[in-house]
Amino acid sequence: MVGVMNIINQLPHRRMEAWKWTDVSRAVPEGMPGLSLAMAPRFTPPAGISVMQGEGATSDTVMGKLAANFAGQSWNFHVPANTHPADSLLIENLISGHGRITIKLEKGASLTVVEHHKGADKSFANIDMQIHLAEGAKLTRILVHDDPETATRISTASLTAEKDTKFEQYVLSFGGALFRLETRLYGKGEGIEAHMNGAYLLSGDKHTDMTSHTELSHPNCHIRQSVKGVVTDKARGVFQGKFHVEKEAQHTDAEMRHDALMLSDRAQIRSKPELEIYADDVACAHGNTIGALDESALFYMRQRGIPLAQAKALLTEAFLASVFDDMADEDMKASLMKQINQWLEASYGF
């Protein structure tokens, strides 16, 4: 068992390349609540799916190892072959401490997971999720994050995906003192399709880091990734994405985008969209843009009688909306857009 004193030394820091813009060890004071405790999440599984505690899959990330150390057993979910639960698996109460969750989808199964990440003042939360998708399985993951300005949270999900699997991820983050969402996708078969979208809206002193690592080693995979962010006040948005395409992964079609809007002089954006390609017949691309709202569009709208604050909100909403365009669940989509609108109203003040 690692002691509390020790854990601070083990937290990732900015001298580690993958954490250069998200220094966890600096954000965590000694004795922060949750630092050496197990988390007590609340699960609402769909009919027919039950929660079991057990060994769970192991993780090789720094934070995953810490979770294994302090969380104890993993919360395990198992979806049998060709089962399609009508309801989502709802995960809540991820307030503080370390938690481990393992989800297994057997052949042809499908599941939607909805996670609400919301912490308490000055709390520390570290969630490690291990997901396995067997051939033809389909997983949709929806994650909403909203922490107080003093809470630190790291949420890591590692997926192994076999042949012809589908993975969809939609993330909406309103930031915390430090929030890192890390998604690691390991393709273990042909024909994987993945959409990994996310939006962050940050005000005050908040920090959100969306990091992803996609590793493909089989042909004909199709990856689309779009992350959009809005930062104001002294907030800081971080995007790190990587496509690693092995030479066996011919005909990979992968696209990564990160677009960020900066609304204040003190806000910051850090971005690192990375490609590592060893296959010669692929179409891989990434794009990254950073800028402010379009002055001429604002002018046009004001000319038409729309007040400045509303014009800004409208433009920002339009900018962000595309992230959730492809969501199948219309109710969920409406709920996410509503939260975005509330943030815009609060930030633009109308």
Added chain:
Amino acid sequence: MSSNDVNIKDSIDAQTVEGVRALEADKYKYGFDSDIEQEFAPKGLNEDIVRFISAKKDEPEWLLDWRLEAYRRWLTLKEPDWAMVDYPEIDFQDMYYYASPVKKEGPKSLDEVDPEILEIYNKLGISLKEQEVLAGVEGAPRVAVDAVFDSVSVVTTFKDELAKHGVIFCSFSEAVKDHPDLVRKYMGSVVPVTDNYYATLNNAVFSDGSFVYIPPGVRCPMELSTYFRMNAQGTGQFERTLIIADKGSYVSYLEGCTAPMRDENQLHAAIVEIIVHEDAEVKYSTVQNWWPGDSEGKGGVYNFVTKRADCRGANSKVSWTQVETGSAVTWKYPSCILRGDNSQGEFYSIAITNGHQQADTGTKMIHLGKNTKSRVISKGISAGKSNSTYRGLVSAHRKATGARNFTQCDSLLIGNDCGAHTVPYVESDTPSAQFEHEATTSKLSDDQLFYCRQRGLSEEDAVALLVNGFCRDVLQKLPMEFAVEAQKLVAISLEGSVG
């Protein structure tokens, strides 16, 4: 296609593949060895060697102190390992740090220059226009060549013509003697002594290099050109280039490189510092074709270079253009510090790797001043078992309002044993900065090929046309004097391979 080791796609024609192969080390055209008497410092590196180099060059005390301080700091530094390159550990004690061709009395005119050196110019291909210049042909184009033969500049031409305009173009050692004030003022002001491992090493043991000063308001009457060439076995080459463009001046500087073939890896750790004052402009072009190692990946040059330009004044501009086809391992990031308001930085690059070559190259655009602009165009082509990486940083300081960057990096892979990678860092601290970055890794567009063929072009012509359009972005930025050599190196390897 009758290739045994590379799996070639249909869209790339055989000629191109052969063309690329021709670049491989076995057929390395510039791989010859010339036997010229050398004067060596003993092998290895310690304070005595540093003192020896300094004494050999008859340097003032301050420069010896500079070297010693750098050497002491270097001992405390660790070799960087973040680049995507992999090479056996370098034994810094197993190298010569100083070699100079034995000087005859005052080689002021060409007749007095060792005929073997002239012979090398021939083989180097200086035979284009520059050789006429060296041979003193009437009406030859005005290109000043400061040839660095291993470590000491041997011939400097057109110095008088340049002097008439007040332009100083000489070897670094001469500058230390004749213009100590300028050297002391600017040396190390862009790349600090302990900037990085290799730069620090260079500061301790630098052999020679070029010095350029363009006075206020002067448009340099000719393009300045330096040929670097490593010759003695097992000698590292540590040049320093210092270019100062004073207010409202302009200069175009060319650097071209070839190296002889040999078995041992050669270390090359140069520093290039450029200072650009108000309204001045510097254009720096490089063609680098050092020995890449043989087809087994044995030998080849290690090219660990620190190049940086400081746009100090308002409205200043610097433009880096590079065509990188050589070296076993390249580690090079020509950068621009855009300090002055409205200053501009440009980086145009073609990097071709083949055989077992590894290149980790890119640029840094650091926006500090208001309304600063930068543009990055990088084209990478990997073939054989090589790896090429674009690594770049674009950053805007909070006060860099109105900063603007456009970055485009395209990569292409020929064959299935190579890799192409992109690692861009983008950091923005001001909402009024506008940064755009795009990168693609792909093969030639089938649609465009189809369109051209539909118009009656043969597949080969179609490919040539498309590729020509593709690399024009970068090639057009090269000065005329360089275009021929560069196109020779690039065209064959680019043809049919980029989309």
